[in-house]
Amino acid sequence: MTLKEKIESGRFVVCGEIGPPQSCDGDVLRYKSKFFKGNVDAVNITDNQTAIVRLSSIASAKILLEAGVEPIMQMTCRDRNRLAIQSDLLGAAALGIRNVLCLTGDHQKFGDHPEAKGVFDLDSIQLIAAVARMTRGYLLSGTEMKQAPDFFIGAAANPFAEPFEMRLIRLQKKVDVGAQFIQTQPVFDLDLFARWMERIVKMGLHEKTAILAGVMPVKSVKTLLWMKKEVPGVKINERYIERMKNARDPETEGVAMAVELIESLRKIPGVRGIHLMPVLWESITPTIVKAAGLKRRSR
Amino acid sequence: MFENLVTYHRSVSPAERRVSRFILFFEDVVKIPLFGCQRCGECILSSTAFICCQQCPKRMRNGPCGGTGDDGSCEVYPDRKCVWYRIYYRSKLLNRVSLLTSVKKIHNWNLEGTSTWLNVFRKRIDPPVWFVREEEREQGGEQG
Numbered sequence A: 001m002t003l004k005e006k007i008e009s010g011r012f013v014v015c016g017e018i019g020p021p022q023s024c025d026g027d028v029l030r031y032k033s034k035f036f037k038g039n040v041d042a043v044n045i046t047d048n049q050t051a052i053v054r055l056s057s058i059a060s061a062k063i064l065l066e067a068g069v070e071p072i073m074q075m076t077c078r079d080r081n082r083l084a085i086q087s088d089l090l091g092a093a094a095l096g097i098r099n100v101l102c103l104t105g106d107h108q109k110f111g112d113h114p115e116a117k118g119v120f121d122l123d124s125i126q127l128i129a130a131v132a133r134m135t136r137g138y139l140l141s142g143t144e145m146k147q148a149p150d151f152f153i154g155a156a157a158n159p160f161a162e163p164f165e166m167r168l169i170r171l172q173k174k175v176d177v178g179a180q181f182i183q184t185q186p187v188f189d190l191d192l193f194a195r196w197m198e199r200i201v202k203m204g205l206h207e208k209t210a211i212l213a214g215v216m217p218v219k220s221v222k223t224l225l226w227m228k229k230e231v232p233g234v235k236i237n238e239r240y241i242e243r244m245k246n247a248r249d250p251e252t253e254g255v256a257m258a259v260e261l262i263e264s265l266r267k268i269p270g271v272r273g274i275h276l277m278p279v280l281w282e283s284i285t286p287t288i289v290k291a292a293g294l295k296r297r298s299r
Numbered sequence B: 001m002f003e004n005l006v007t008y009h010r011s012v013s014p015a016e017r018r019v020s021r022f023i024l025f026f027e028d029v030v031k032i033p034l035f036g037c038q039r040c041g042e043c044i045l046s047s048t049a050f051i052c053c054q055q056c057p058k059r060m061r062n063g064p065c066g067g068t069g070d071d072g073s074c075e076v077y078p079d080r081k082c083v084w085y086r087i088y089y090r091s092k093l094l095n096r097v098s099l100l101t102s103v104k105k106i107h108n109w110n111l112e113g114t115s116t117w118l119n120v121f122r123k124r125i126d127p128p129v130w131f132v133r134e135e136e137r138e139q140g141g142e143q144g
Helices: A003-008 A026-036 A057-066 A082-094 A124-135 A164-177 A190-203 A221-230 A238-246 A250-267 A282-291 B014-035 B083-093 B097-101 B116-121 B134-143
Strands: A013-018 A042-045 A071-076 A099-103 A152-157 A181-186 A210-215 A271-276
Touching (some): A003 A013, A013 A210, A124 A164, A164 A190, A250 A271, A250 A282, B014 B116, B083 B097
């Protein structure tokens, strides 16, 4: 079953995330994919995240596909204009990649080439609309294709950043133009997220799209404090920071925290799955998935 | 739905280019100091509460990226306010939130640095929305 079929069948899905290496070593991806195979339904492949040059997301997605893991290819607007985006998407479709996550992309200032020209020809909403249009058989130019790619279109949402109301409008737009699933920023403030979900349910968006809540297991309090300080738009409840600070074994505590979070998120109406982001800690995935009782029965 | 993503560019005669440059002079005098106009030639000021959204480092036309700080600061230039943060709160003040809900077209780079006023007159781009009807205000308020 593909991710699309699983979501449509109403199953509670789990997505993972792999960041490709800063080299041409494909074995890194094959090695990391082992932690996800059989544990999650699909794995995000980041596209030069935080604007640092990495192995391309298309090639990485293909490697994962060969390793038997369903990839969700991320596609950002920072590095490509509308020609490159469409040609890359066609290439991805030809390679058998079915899931695309449409993002605007981090600004180049944060990466290893801050002097680069950011493209931002489209924004994420226009990208979703463009991909949706391609699945209907047309390029942006209006040219009809002989064979239309079949994409399952995803988008991101940030429930925790200002201006909150405007973000709901944006999410509505994303769903309107064709986003079929939504992955959120990592949740570190359950109350805020629950309130956001209430609004989503009230707007009826949870029926038109599948909301997958972001969960990020952390190894130490240092990671949390770094995120709080450096990553804009991430809200971290003081409770979690206190808890990690006082933990005797931070790694076990981090796993326990993630598992508790997953259990609470499952109970929130409208949440259709989890997006697990074990950044630099991929090896913990099987432990968390098993402890949360989300182990996949079959591939 | 939403097939009309792109504005198409009809060829512009050299004579019209000259007219465009002439009008643009007056447009710049008004729009740059008042609204922070970036001369995209495809103005959507009327639906962004009269703040030019093209001041955004990512040139977002459909709303803020995920990086707005708690105090509304831009993640790229922390000394500045996120332009979409300003747009949202001013739209609320002016009862124009419903105008933010429409999906804005992909920018036509052919129109960069041309006169919006002429482009509207020549029907290359959508005309501005001056007034929001009472019932639409409520709809926008409910969604936002």
